[in-house]
Amino acid sequence: MIRKQQRGEATVDQVLDAALRIYAASGESGLTVDAITKAGGVSSGSIYHHFGSLHGVVVALTQRWLGRLLEQLTNAITRSDDARSGVRAVIRAYLEFVQTHPDAARLLHSVTADREGMDRAEQIRDAQEARLSPIAEWINARTESGELAALPAPLIESLVMGPVVAVARRYVAVGDIDLDEAARELPDHIWQSVAGPAA
Structure with missing residues (x-):
């Protein structure tokens, strides 16, 4: 067996x-x-x-690489002691993933993946719960301590990851962004949007 x-x-x-x-x-x-x-x-x-089906292959492929990306982000953020270093780490981890796995990044930022994400958002979230829960817990703890702005976790996630995903999409679609420069410049700008009073 x-x-x-x-x-x-x-x-x-x-x-x-x-x-x-x-x-x-x-x-x-x-x-x-x-x-x-x-x-x-x-x-x-x-x-x-x-x-x-062929569609099942595409779904499984997307889930596989989404899981790997989330694992890398979870490792980056949960190893950070304070909110600022965590935000910086997760941004850099995402951009490093895109640079290291350009084919998978192209798939994850494709219309196909977007369509799947919209149609099956709840199922995808459930399937990735083990990787998403530590991130949410980390955010909630830093929000409660005042290191992060007093906003719901989904808004913090959106403020941090929204610009990073936009940069990744542009990189895989157009290629006119330097990911090393983005990794240097984005963290401080994004941090300013989510920093709490105790930061």
Whole structure:
């Protein structure tokens, strides 16, 4: 049973790795079951067995990389002792992820991912709860201490991440932004919008 499960996990990895390579090379229009079977060395039956449909592959691929991004952000923010260093760390972690994983970043900031996010926001949030809860707890603790502005956590998240996501989108779509410069300049400007009275 364990060997069968390992084979199944290996097939899932093959499919998702192939799907990202195809997406990077050809965009969403190139992402077909036939292309995945050829690039991944798997059968179409395996794709339908593990993912249900091509759409299921795209959803799983997006979830995989969203989970990796959130894990990196969670690690960055929860290792920070004070609010200012946490805000700086999470901004830099996001931009570093985009720079290190440009193909995955392009997918996560695509119209496809946006559509999924709007259609399945609650399901996505539930699926990523283990990674999102520590961030929310960190924000709430710093809001209560006065280090962060007295705003609900979703507003703090939006004020911090909104500009960063906009920069990431522009970087993957147009490419006219220097991410190193953004990592130097954004944290202090964003910090000013969320700093609390005790900061």
